[in-house]
Amino acid sequence: MFRAGRYDGSSFMELLHAEAPHLLPKIDLAGEAFTELMKQVPHGTTVVALRYADGAIIAGDRMATEGHQVAMRNIEKVYKTDEHSAMAIAGAAGPCIEMARLFRIELEHYEKIEGATLELEGKANKLAQMIRQNLPMAMQGLVVVPIFVGYDLKRNAGRIFKYDVTGGRYEEIDYYAVGSGGKDARGSLKKTYRSQATADEGLAMVMEALFDAADEDRGTGGVDTLRGIYPTIKTANKDGIADIPESRMKALYEEIVRTRKGGGVA
Amino acid sequence: MAFPFYVSPEQMMQDKAEYARKGIARGKSIVAVEYADGIILVAENPSSSLSKISEIYDKIAFAGVGKYGEFDNLRKVGVRYADVKGYSYSRQDVTGKSLANAYSQAIGQIFTQEMKPLEVEILVVEVGDEPSGNEMYHILYDGTISDHSHFVIIGGATEAAMGYLRENYRENMTQAEAVQMCRKALGKTNDEKALNENSLEVSVLDRRREGRKYQRIRTEEIRQLLGSAGSG
Numbered sequence: 001m002f003r004a005g006r007y008d009g010s011s012f013m014e015l016l017h018a019e020a021p022h023l024l025p026k027i028d029l030a031g032e033a034f035t036e037l038m039k040q041v042p043h044g045t046t047v048v049a050l051r052y053a054d055g056a057i058i059a060g061d062r063m064a065t066e067g068h069q070v071a072m073r074n075i076e077k078v079y080k081t082d083e084h085s086a087m088a089i090a091g092a093a094g095p096c097i098e099m100a101r102l103f104r105i106e107l108e109h110y111e112k113i114e115g116a117t118l119e120l121e122g123k124a125n126k127l128a129q130m131i132r133q134n135l136p137m138a139m140q141g142l143v144v145v146p147i148f149v150g151y152d153l154k155r156n157a158g159r160i161f162k163y164d165v166t167g168g169r170y171e172e173i174d175y176y177a178v179g180s181g182g183k184d185a186r187g188s189l190k191k192t193y194r195s196q197a198t199a200d201e202g203l204a205m206v207m208e209a210l211f212d213a214a215d216e217d218r219g220t221g222g223v224d225t226l227r228g229i230y231p232t233i234k235t236a237n238k239d240g241i242a243d244i245p246e247s248r249m250k251a252l253y254e255e256i257v258r259t260r261k262g263g264g265v266a
Numbered sequence: 267m268a269f270p271f272y273v274s275p276e277q278m279m280q281d282k283a284e285y286a287r288k289g290i291a292r293g294k295s296i297v298a299v300e301y302a303d304g305i306i307l308v309a310e311n312p313s314s315s316l317s318k319i320s321e322i323y324d325k326i327a328f329a330g331v332g333k334y335g336e337f338d339n340l341r342k343v344g345v346r347y348a349d350v351k352g353y354s355y356s357r358q359d360v361t362g363k364s365l366a367n368a369y370s371q372a373i374g375q376i377f378t379q380e381m382k383p384l385e386v387e388i389l390v391v392e393v394g395d396e397p398s399g400n401e402m403y404h405i406l407y408d409g410t411i412s413d414h415s416h417f418v419i420i421g422g423a424t425e426a427a428m429g430y431l432r433e434n435y436r437e438n439m440t441q442a443e444a445v446q447m448c449r450k451a452l453g454k455t456n457d458e459k460a461l462n463e464n465s466l467e468v469s470v471l472d473r474r475r476e477g478r479k480y481q482r483i484r485t486e487e488i489r490q491l492l493g494s495a496g497s498g
Contacts, residue, residue, distance in 0.1 A: 008342075012349055019346075023354050105353055108478075112321050112345045 012109035013102065013130065025098045027137060038141040042071030044096055046181035046213045046220040047078065047088035049147045049160045050189065051174055052202035055237030056149040056158030059206045060088045061181070061214060062229050063221025073224060078232040080241045082107045085123055085150030086234050090179030092142040095134060099144050103127055120152040124161040124169055132167030145178050151236045158236055175205075181213030181220035188212035199235060203244060206233060207252040223253045279408075282383045286407035289385025290332045295421030295455045296389065298329065299435065300400050301444040304393040304472045304479065308448035310455075311467040314485070319469045321480035323348040323360045325393050327471050331421040332386035332407070340369065340388060362392025366403035366411060374409020383407050387420045393471035393479050397437075419451065426454035441470065445491045463488040 007018035016024050027034075047060040060077035063070065071093070078088040079100040087103065089096035106126060111117050118126065127148050134144050148161040160172040175193050177185035188209040194201065210231050214222030223230055230253070233244040294310040296318060307329050309318045318337075319329045322344050330337025344365055352360045369390060377383045384407055392401045402414045417431045430451045439447070445468060449461050468483040468491075475481065483491070 007346075012353075015346055015350070016353075020350055020354070023350070102353070105349055109345065109349050112349075113342055115317065115320065 010110045010113040011126075012106045013133075015109075025095060025102070025137075027140075027142070034140050039067060041142065042066050042075070042093040043219070044075060044077045044090050044093050044179065046177060046179040046185055046210065046217065047090050047147055048177040048182075048185045048189070048206055048209050048213075049088065049149045049172070049175065050193065050202060050206060051158045051160060051195070052197045052199055054158070054199060055151045055235060056160055057199075057202045057206050057233060057235050058086050058088050058147065058149045059210060059231055059233040060090075060179075061210055061221045061231050062224075063219065064093050065180075065219045068218075073221060073227065074229050076232060078234055079104065080234065081123070081148075082111070082117065083240050084117075084153065084236060085120065085148065086236055086241050087127070087146045087148045089144060089146045090182065091144040095137060095142045096144050096146075099130060099134065099146070103130060106130070119154065120150045120159055123150065124148055124159075124171075127161070128163060128167045128169040130167075131163050131165070135166060138165045147176055147178060149236050151238055151240075153238070156238070177209060177213070179213075179220070181210075181217030184216040184220075185209040185213040199237075202235075203233065203248070204252055204255070207231070207249065208256055211253070211256050223249070282377060283408060286332075286377075286383045286385050290387055290407065291422035293331045293333075293421055295419055295424055295427060295452055296329045296331055297417065297419045297427070297431070297448045297451055298389055298391050298402055299417045299431070299439075299444050299448055300397065300402075300415070300437075301439045301441055303441065303474050304470055305391050305400055305402070306441065306444045306448065306468065306470045307389070307391065308445060308452065309467040310452045310461060310465055312465045317467055317482075319467055319482075321469075321478070322365065322390070323352065324357055324477060325471060325479050326360070326362050326365060327391050327469060327480055329389040329391075329420070330386055331388075332384070336384050337386040337388055340373070340384075340386065343372070344369065344390075362390050362401045362403065366390040366401075366405060366413075369405050370409045370411040372409075373405060373407065377408040389418065389420055391471065393473050395473060421455070423455050427451040430454050442491045442494045445488065449492065463492055 007015050042064040045063050049058045058078055062074045064072040064075040080086045081104045143165050152159050160176055162170050162172055162176050175189045192205045214220045230246050230249040235242050296309040298307045307319045311318050320341055322328045328341050328344055348360045373384055388405050390403045394400045402418050404418050405411050417435050419427050434447050453461055463485050466488055468488050470481050471479045
């Protein structure tokens with residue numbers, strides 16, 4: 001391995017393709033065996049992103065399901081990918097986590113080889129390529145659909161990118177949510193979203209969207225007060241990527257419970 | 267048919283070594299010094315874009331003197347090696363020791379097998395969670411590897427600078443004190459010429475940082491560091 005190899009570019013994915021293809025995430029199975037196997041794969045559920053005045057917020061619940069069963073209550077779906085970007089993933093948990101890990105290394109690798117970071121747009125396109133490469137697995141059911149957010153240092157603004165299974169890349173202006181509870185989260189944000197919100201307002205909107213998703217969708221995990229499990233929320237602004245502490249989410253959650261108590265049943 | 271002249275292996279190695287040393291001696295030196303929060307690397311480098319010091323992995327940095335193209339290639343090979351290893355095992359499994367050994371093997375092989383040896387000397391340094399965990403490896407053009415503690419200097423005429431470091435090195439220096447000392451030491455290799463922030467390239471491996479410990483120090487910050495430790 002430690003010789004100047006055939007590959008001489010700055011992409012980690014391409015390096016693996018050229019020099020160590022056995023390390024690439026790939027499952028060569030087809031037909032009934034695979035369909036059977038698919039039932040045992042945990043799936044991540046709801047992830048949300050929105051833009052606020054100083055950047056973007058990205059969040060996800062913590063539930064992973066296997067069919068109607070809980071696979072994991074505290075899975076991590078939101079990942080910091082570098083100093084100014086983060087991604088959140090819904091879909092088959094294994095490939096999702098692997099893609100996030102690979103994407104983070106991809107960005108870091110490029111930065112080290114080239115001595116410069118990619119532009120936010122370049123990172124978003126790179127992720128699209130990775131999703132496209134996952135297409136054969138997606139066609140067999142191992143779908144990975146991420147949301148990518150970052151702070152664009154050239155434009156001085158947060159940006160949100162969503163993807164489809166074929167690697168199609170679309171930019172969202174205000175907010176987006178995907179996963180089994182994605183539609184409910186979007187429905188919630190449709191009512192609460194205001195552009196140019198402060199960070200506090202943005203966090204409240206995201207928390208409420210996740211609350212609504214968990215309320216309507218059985219696959220989405222709400223706040224688990226029994227075990228003290230809260231969603232993951234990260235902000236992306238000019239200072240970088242920051243985690244929202246549990247105490248903050250607890251306060252936001254209690255506020256929602258307080259204002260909604262006594263609401264109707266449907 | 268012309269027969270090649272017989273050249274004894276000793277003679278061949280000597281010639282190659284001399285050739286490599288000549289190439290390296292033309293370049294400027296680099297110092298690495300352990301300080302309170304990690305390891306600092308200082309190079310005399312008037313270019314702001316062609317860097318001699320760079321990041322390999324979370325806790326590992328690389329520095330090279332000699333032919334830029336040659337050590338930059340070695341740097342890239344190192345980054346690829348580290349990233350693939352970290353991906354297939356875990357980030358903690360990428361160590362400076364294994365990387366330094368791999369470099370030593372690769373450079374040594376080129377020295378013995380190729381017509382032209384590499385005209386480079388490199389440093390592989392790794393910052394530990396504790397000062398005692400710091401590692402600094404110096405690898406020569408022929409693959410000879412040696413490890414150092416406290417400080418190490420690579421490049422052409424290093425004797426005067428080495429003497430200066432030996433006299434002035436103290437444990438637990440601040441970052442500013444370390445940069446000051448390195449500048450003075452590098453000045454010794456350079457006919458006592460005072461170096462300013464524009465001709466220095468400085469990077470640190472700071473153990474207090476989260477995740478990736480490597481950080482390039484910007485010119486503006488270097489200027490402040492050089493000013494703040496007082497003149498002496």
